[in-house]
Amino acid sequence: MTFDLTGEQDQLRDAVRALGRRYGHGYFVEKAKAGEHTTELWTEAGRLGYLGVNIPTEYGGGGGGITELAIVCEELAAAGCPLLLLVVSPAIAATVITRHGTEEQRKRHLPGLADGSAKIVFAITEPEAGSNFHRLGTVARRDGDDWVLNGRKCYISGVDEAGHVLVVARTEDSSTGKLKPALFLVPTDAAGLTRSKLDMEIVSPENQFLLYLDDVRVPADALLGESLDAGLPALFAGLNPERITVAAMGAGTGRYAIERASEYTATRKVWGGRSIGSHQGVSHPLAHAAVQVELARLMIQKAATLYDAGRDLEAGVAGNMAKYAAGEAAALAVDTAVQALGGTGMTTEYGVATLLGAVRAGRIAPVSREMILNFVAQHVLGQEKSY
């Protein structure tokens, strides 16, 4: 067992950290408040190869794994730039296409995802289904060689920045007549696909949308994979990378908040000569949050290592636990940092309260803490399913 990164991973960490710090949280907030995207940072990260670290080299990527992508997510977040679309485009879409797409789909989509010139977002959540994906109501009907999609999706991140959206729909299984999942690569400018932006209380340059699919017609090769049988495994293929990278973003955000608060409390003096950090009522909560973040990081490392070793089932348990731990730790760290900073903590300029909405959302999305607890209760503790 080793807790050390390889030399290359270390270099990647240092380089991404330097890039993130060059932009910083001020840049992230400025873009968010102006209703703009972090295009400069995304483009530069793509050019330097950081967005494609997990994509195979034959498609223009770095040939690494989710361990490397988690490093990118964590270090950008630790620099105050938690980019949610890293979770959607390189983690979910690139993994699903690499593992279950056709060769033609890999050649068409992966190079753009690798260099950051293209983004593919992911649409599974529906208003009526919520956490219960068995209730998905978006249906794909065959019409000649084409597919025609109808349904509604909600909270879909980054549709305004993406060329395609990977839509999870259902088709009728010709042998059983039952509906089964199928994924479609739908151009965001397809006729019949419309969107409306949701107003969210999150300071983020990335937006969430309601998506309406009204008779969206796509050609046969928009279906992900060689046949309808690819749907279910493709859907599952995206889950572990999603959980591990979103956990890494949470851990990075937690580190950022604790660092900002610790710098401040070590030097701020309001009771004579001693810093406020010398009071344990201030330092212990920060130390406690730091322990929680570090524990989450360990679990992320374990989950990513298992995933990259091809041990998907074990990675599923570890990835869910990592996501849970990091979601809780990030929310605790940001809240604790705000408290330790006092009034300063609530200023936009100091850049900690600006993360409250994002870390709160991290306990709900992409999978809620309750659904992870359900998973652990059922699959680790052997409890009966309650729903």
Ligand SMILES: Cc1cc2nc3c(=O)[nH]c(=O)nc-3n(C[C@H](O)[C@H](O)[C@H](O)COP(=O)(O)OP(=O)(O)OC[C@H]3O[C@@H](n4cnc5c(N)ncnc54)[C@H](O)[C@@H]3O)c2cc1C
């Ligand atoms: C910022 C943000 C970005 C998002 N981006 C995307 C995206 O890009 N693509 C996408 O497809 N989706 C996205 N989502 C949606 C997200 O995945 C869902 O919000 C999440 O899965 C929860 O679904 P829901 O909101 O419908 O909650 P519901 O399912 O309505 O649940 C509401 C509450 O009840 C709890 N609950 C539900 N069922 C149970 C149960 N059986 N046991 C215990 N508790 C339960 C939940 O944990 C939650 O706390 C995003 C959401 C947010 C907030």
